[in-house]
Amino acid sequence: MTSQTLREARKYEEASEKMIQPKDRPGFHLSVRIGWMNDPNGFSWYEGRYHLFYQYHPYSSTTGPMHWGHAVSEDLLHWSYLPAALAPDEAYDRDGCFSGSALTLEDGRHLLMYTGVMKERQRDGGLREVQTQCLAVGDGIDYEKYAGNPVLDEMDVPEGGSRFDFRDPKMWKKEDGTYACVVGNRPADGSGQILLYTSPDGFCWHFKRVLISNENRFGKMWECPDFFPLDGKWVLLVSPQDMLPQGFEYHNGNGTVCLIGSYDEETDTFMEEQDQAIDHGIDFYAPQTVEAPDGRRIMIGWMQNWDACGIRTPEELWSGQMSLPRELSIRNGRLYQRPIRELDRLRRGKVVYEQVPVSGEIRLEGIKGRRVDMELRIRPAQGAELYQKFAVRFAQDERYRTSLSFRPWESVLKIDRKFSGSRRAIVHQRRSLVRSEGGVLELRVILDSFSAEIFVNDGEQALSMTMYTDLTAEGISFFADGQAVMDITKYDLAAD
Numbered sequence: 006m007t008s009q010t011l012r013e014a015r016k017y018e019e020a021s022e023k024m025i026q027p028k029d030r031p032g033f034h035l036s037v038r039i040g041w042m043n044d045p046n047g048f049s050w051y052e053g054r055y056h057l058f059y060q061y062h063p064y065s066s067t068t069g070p071m072h073w074g075h076a077v078s079e080d081l082l083h084w085s086y087l088p089a090a091l092a093p094d095e096a097y098d099r100d101g102c103f104s105g106s107a108l109t110l111e112d113g114r115h116l117l118m119y120t121g122v123m124k125e126r127q128r129d130g131g132l133r134e135v136q137t138q139c140l141a142v143g144d145g146i147d148y149e150k151y152a153g154n155p156v157l158d159e160m161d162v163p164e165g166g167s168r169f170d171f172r173d174p175k176m177w178k179k180e181d182g183t184y185a186c187v188v189g190n191r192p193a194d195g196s197g198q199i200l201l202y203t204s205p206d207g208f209c210w211h212f213k214r215v216l217i218s219n220e221n222r223f224g225k226m227w228e229c230p231d232f233f234p235l236d237g238k239w240v241l242l243v244s245p246q247d248m249l250p251q252g253f254e255y256h257n258g259n260g261t262v263c264l265i266g267s268y269d270e271e272t273d274t275f276m277e278e279q280d281q282a283i284d285h286g287i288d289f290y291a292p293q294t295v296e297a298p299d300g301r302r303i304m305i306g307w308m309q310n311w312d313a314c315g316i317r318t319p320e321e322l323w324s325g326q327m328s329l330p331r332e333l334s335i336r337n338g339r340l341y342q343r344p345i346r347e348l349d350r351l352r353r354g355k356v357v358y359e360q361v362p363v364s365g366e367i368r369l370e371g372i373k374g375r376r377v378d379m380e381l382r383i384r385p386a387q388g389a390e391l392y393q394k395f396a397v398r399f400a401q402d403e404r405y406r407t408s409l410s411f412r413p414w415e416s417v418l419k420i421d422r423k424f425s426g427s428r429r430a431i432v433h434q435r436r437s438l439v440r441s442e443g444g445v446l447e448l449r450v451i452l453d454s455f456s457a458e459i460f461v462n463d464g465e466q467a468l469s470m471t472m473y474t475d476l477t478a479e480g481i482s483f484f485a486d487g488q489a490v491m492d493i494t495k496y497d498l499a500a501d
């Protein structure tokens with residue numbers, strides 16, 4: 006039975022999405038149907054298509070009592086909205102249906118697991134959010150909340166673990182047909198830990214062990230865990246709050262971390278070997294992955310961040326878009342991310358220039374646009390000294406520009422959206438160390454109206470950011486201080 010709260014949300018979204026013109030949305034990135042979006046949820050392949058749910062507050066473009074929005078796609082680039090899947094309509098989730106995941110049960114039904122939030126009056130008079138894990142079962146459109154909810158509550162948290170920070174279950178099916186999930190939690194030391202639970206049937210869940218403790222290394226509370234095998238290793242993705250910078254890493258407050266290691270399924274022991282940031286841009290948080298039918302591990306993140314969401318005003322009709330879906334792999338012990346190969350099918354109008362000398366600012370015929378896929382290979386001019394700086398500027402006109410600049414002497418790549426027309430000067434710059442020898446750098450820049458995603462050295466690093474610059478600013482230019490040479494291949498990306 007659909008509750009009144011959900012029926013109202015469905016009616017509201019259907020009526021109000023019409024206020025947004027397709028041209029005012031990204032072309033091939035999923036954006037919120039109406040109102041506010043944060044984390045990707047329930048990313049899954051179900052009955053022949055990908056389902057992506059998301060944290061959703063339809064009634065304003067700021068956060069509010071969370072619903073689950075819902076969209077489907079066959080290629081992760083062309084999206085259709087389905088009616089909102091969950092609304093905060095039960096006592097145990099009346100203050101929000103927070104993040105979670107999805108899988109297909111043996112009998113073919115789609116199972117969602119999410120965090121139910123209920124505010125509880127404390128002795129000091131304040132309110133705190135009690136968080137529990139809950140289930141809903143459905144057919145890919147309508148979901149019924151499980152009568153036995155919540156299935157995990159404070160009784161299932163190990164000693165010292167907080168019942169106020171206990172959220173974001175990510176489930177998977179194990180090879181033996183049973184189920185497991187990881188949940189983020191705050192232990193007594195105030196930092197994060199990831200709890201592992203198992204279930205014989207997807208409904209009855211038991212605490213297994215603490216999979217890993219943060220011990221105050223990466224920020225505090227760890228949100229939105231995801232845990233999966235990849236290229237012979239196991240990978241844990243987490244999104245820590247309250248991060249502090251380490252050199253050029255983790256400058257965003259809310260960060261994303263990838264831990265690579267090995268996992269002994271007999272003893273449920275994760276042995277961590279490597280850590281790295283997932284994204285080096287400004288807007289990326291709470292990623293979630295799915296295993297595609299062909300075995301690829303695909304990740305999507307919320308292309309925004311709690312620390313910089315002020316880039317959208319409350320008056321906007323929509324706030325929130327997802328990152329490009331990215332294919333993950335491990336090379337030399339590190340996580341690589343590449344835009345999904347389906348994106349190649351959107352390419353139109355190839356323009357190629359080879360060995361273009363760049364000194365000062367130049368523009369090239371046929372190179373402009375806001376829905377663009379551009380591959381650049383930069384190097385010093387032959388016989389010349391190493392250049393001081395190379396930059397590519399886009400979303401550019403007399404007033405605006407967003408830039409990506411590289412200083413080979415420091416091996417630092419900087420993104421800067423100060424002049425992107427945002428309503429106030431929030432976090433607009435980010436520098437990161439990249440791997441480059443002798444001034445050679447490979448960049449793939451993907452623009453989709455209101456965002457730029459940059460993939461460095463064939464996916465070794467990714468930098469994501471949003472920019473809400475006027476769409477008429479579609480210039481692209483190149484700049485070098487010194488003498489650089491570049492090869493460039495550019496396509497327009499057509500989503501229709």
Ligand code: FRU
Pocket residue numbers: 043044060071103104120172173228229290291
């Ligand atoms: C991460 C997060 C999750 C939570 C959700 C609430 O961005 O804080 O931990 O489930 O957002 O919308």
